[in-house]
Structures are given as C-alpha cells and as structure tokens.
Amino acid sequence: MIEAARAIVRRDLLLALRRPSDVGTALLFFVIVASLFPLGIGAEPNLLRAVAPGVIWVAALLASMLCLSRLFAADHADGTLEQMLLGAAPLGMIVAAKVLAHWLVAGLPLVAIAPLIALQYDLPPALYGTLALSLLLGTPVLSLVGAIGAALTLGLRGGGVLLALLVLPLYVPVLIFGAGSVDMASAGLSPLGQLQLLGALLVVAAAFAPWAIAAALRISTE
C-alpha cells in the first residue's frame, strides 16, 4: 500500500523534473503578480510594507491555484487516472500522494521564494520567519482543498475559471490566518495563535480532504 503511494509521489516528481517549465510557470506567476501591485498602488515604502503580507499571500494563493487544474487532467486524458482508481491502495491514500507531489512542486518553492518578494516590499527581515512558516503551513491546505475542486471540475468546459470560483471562497480562512499572522508579528504581537490555527486547519484538511477528493474523483469519472 505504502509502496503504491510512494510510487505515485516519485512518478509525479519525475514527471515534473522532465517538464520543469510547469514548475517554473507557477513561480514566475507568483513573482509577476507580486510585482504588479506596486505598479498599481504606487511604491510608497510604508504602504508597501503594510500591504506586503496580504499581497504575498494572495499571490501565493493564485499561483498555487493555477497548477491545480492540471493535477488530475493529464492523468485523466491518458488513462492513468483509471489505473489509480483501481490501484492496490485505498483511493484516499493514492490521492493524498498526488496532492503531496503537487505541493512539493507548486507550493514548497513558493515558500522558498517568498523572502525574496518580502525583500521587494521592504518587509523587516524579522518577519521573514513568520511569513515562511505561515506559507509552509498554509500552502498544503491550499493544495488539499484545491484538489477537491480540481476533482469536481475534471473534464468540464471552463474548467480553470470554474475551479477558481469553487475554491477561492474556501481559501478565505487560510488567507486570513496566514496574512494575519504576519500582520500580528509586524505589530509586535505574537503570531502564535494564528499559526496554531493554520496548523489546525492543516491537520483537519489532511485528515478529511483526501476522502472528499476520492469521492469527487469517483463522481467525476463514472
């Protein structure tokens, strides 16, 4: 069982390695979106410092969502998704493996790049840790919840935009606590409460989302 899950993670990482443009696009999108805001709202340092946590979080959220529609679509098109539905491991575990691979490719790099964006916004370096930690806890939740949307919209017309409509309202708590934690830290208060809430969301999502995703996949492929 674990072998099957591990095989999936390894396979997806291998595929991402062979097509590095997929990974790069998400990162590039993250950087571009974050760079657009100062162009739109002006480069006043105090203003940028104040909006930095929110902007970085929204950009990360959008970048993570961009890769979601491809999570199951490629496998669905060439028939490998069917084989996963008939795999030797419970579908929830198989699906969790796919989401893990997706996060490693589309979520974790964002955590790594975020301090660079924070630099662009002149966010005090003391806050980098909180920012990175909030993204580290939050991006897996985004991947897990987003995967439910990806599974539900599998093969539908207008897939990408529909996926966004379904999934963005569900992203709101993660965004609020994620950006909020950095805001608390910048005000000199402890971000621990928000980070713990993010952690709680992660635990709940990790426990329940795989089964919802599995159910959604079965609904979409029947």
Added chain:
Amino acid sequence: MSAAIRWFWFASPQTFFPLAGRIALACWAGAAVLAAAGLYVGFFVAPTDAQQGEAYRIIFIHVPAAWMSMFLYVVMAFWAALGLAFNTRLSSMMASAIAPTGAWMTFLALWTGALWGRPTWGAYWVWDARLTSELILLFLYLGFMALQAAIDDPRRANRAGALLAIVGVVNVPIIYFSVQWWNTLHQGASVSLTRAPSMASTMLAGMLLMALALWLYSIAASLTRVRCIIRERE
C-alpha cells in the same frame, strides 16, 4: 398507508409534483399575508430610532434575508447530502431548486446592507464581518449553481453539487469565524452593521414576521422551481 411508506411514495418525482403545487400555492398566499403584515409593522408601527432615523427600517428586510440565506444553505446541503447518500432524484432536485432562492436572499441581504450603510455610515460598502461573510456565501451559492450548470450528465451534476455543498457547509462556520477575527484585527472603518438599534419589542415582532414571510416565500419559490425541474427531467 403507514408513515414510512408515505415517505417513499412522495419520494417519487411524479407523485410529489401535485403535492408540491398545492403546498407552494398555500405558501405563496401565506408569504404575501405575512410580508404585508411584517412590512406594515416595520415601516409604520415600529418607532423611529433615536440615532439612525428612518433609514434603519431597512433592517426589517436585511436581517431576515441574511438569516434565510444562511438557513437555506444548510437546508440545501441537507437535501444534497440526502440525494448523495440514498440516490434519490427528488432530494437532489430540491437542493438544485433551493440554490437560486438562497442566492437571491444573499443578494438581497447584501443590497439592503449597502442601502443601509449609505445614509447611516456614509459608504455603500463597509467591510464588516457580516456583509463580508454574506459576500462569501454568495460566492458559495454561485459556485454550486455554476458547477451544476457546467455538467451535462444530471447524475454527475447532482452528486458533484452535493459534494460541493457538503464541503461548503462544513467550511461556512470556519469562514465565518475567520472573517469575524479578521474584522477585529483590522479596525479601520470600525462600523458594524450588526450593531442594530436596541430592539423594541415591535421591532422584533416586525423582523420575525418578515423572517417568516421570507421563509414561506422560499418554500414556495423552491417548490415551484422543483416542479419546473421535474417537468424538465422526467
């Protein structure tokens, strides 16, 4: 017929069709009567508020609409879950029928909230906790409707919508809680439309009447819509 058999007898769309029509008619009538009563109380009987003047009267529509919007989402999720669990077509049809009414209630709450905000606080939109939650709820409703509209196969549409509704209903308390917290963090425009004027009993009566009126209206509208869906699909 025993109660159990009667349940399943009406679970068939064909037999439910005429029953739905009769209930809907009764509810339309009841809703009209209660709405007239509620609006009368709200606009003529309830006293003028010391701070907010006449403009506050819009809460007689705003608050009941907000209540209904949240209540309908739970009801919709309930019917959808039932349809998913027991594979009954009628339950799924009910869920699909309730969704547009719920969306309208949410829209009404947002719109009346804006109309209240303008004369009272000077802005059409204030990011207070309830309005923001209502906005997100509207997106949840629209997402449900959009998903069902995008799927051609009715069976997949029902089941996918049901899953989405269940995921949504589980998330609504989390979303609400997070938005509440967010609102306290960013005190900025520290206005709150939830800080309604202290309730005189007539005001409460007016709001309850309107709430009941909207409830009967929702039942009537949903049943009428479900009859359309039945006719379309069977």
Added chain:
Amino acid sequence: MLEASNLDCRRGRRTLFRDLSFSLRRGELLRIAGANGSGKTSLLKILCGLLTPDAGEVRWRGEPIRQLREDFSRNLAYLGHAPAVKDDLTAAENLAFASKLAGAAAVPEFVQAALARYGIPADVPVRKLSQGQRRRAALARLPLSESVPLWLLDEPFAALDAHAARLTEALIAGHVARGHAVVFTTHQEADIGAAVLRVIELG
C-alpha cells in the same frame, strides 16, 4: 469467482442492457461481443468497479465489489481503451509504476523481459513511440500479471500486428490454463485456442 446479477446500464436516455446476469468461474474465458456502442466498455467498467450500474451488483467471491474496493482491485488487472502510459516516461518506467500501483514489486529484469517479448524499446520516452508500440507497451503488463486472478481487457487486439496479436492470444490462453479468468471485449472474432470460451452478445 465473479458474479454479475441483474445489471442495468443506461447511458443518457438509452438503455444499453437490462437485467444482465452471469457468473465466471476459474479457468473460464469470457468474451463480450457486440457492435460499437452496444455497451461492451460500460459492462467491462461495471465489472471492475469503475462504473456503478443503474441496478444490480457485481460480486467477487461472494462479496459485493462496492464494499471490497481495493481488496477487489488487487485481484484484477484492467486494460482500458487508452494505453495508460505517460508520454514523458520511458516504457520501462511506465511498466514499473503500473506494477507498483497494482501492489506488486517491480523487478527490473522482469520488466525488461516483458517489454522485450513485445518488442518495445525499454528506455525511450513513450512520446517517441508509435501508436502500435504504445498499445504494446500497455499490453506488456500482462506477462507481469500472471498471479492476478482476473484480467479485464478492453479491445486487447485492436491495432495490433499479427505477431503481437498471437502473443497476446497465447498470454490469455496461458492465463486461463493456469486456472484464472479473463474477460475481454472485441467486435472481431477471436480465436484463443483451447480455452473454454463463453460469449455474451450485447445490443
């Protein structure tokens, strides 16, 4: 081993088949025949659990497959219409992954041997293979699935040259002779030699 009872299948407004029942015992070969669109693929998918029938159920060794889930999946090998190979991986990598996904270890020598039997270059990305080679790369799973009791094959002979077709027939016959069961669909006549062949005609 495998029992189908009172299966109904509807696609849109059409009823593909109704009240279909049959059982499959060890050492039996079942062919599902019928014109295009008669529901062969749907029936096969119902048998492996990918599709839920509108009525009726499928049982494996007495238990409904809906409850067995992966305990049933472990006992079957399904080859669908699509070759189920990733373009960016080599044939060997695809086959190894398919093995592990099915719960079997992927011994490299066996993988290479299976690919060699079908004459497929093992270390070339599947993207560069022809359609026929891709199809054979998918069929290369069969030699590795000798211990799997049930094979469900959707049009296994489609687009195959004579050599590959004979090889596949031999593999199927061997599998049945070992006491396992194979269900396959085809709209051509198929000659599998000495195996006990039952035919279900749809449409």
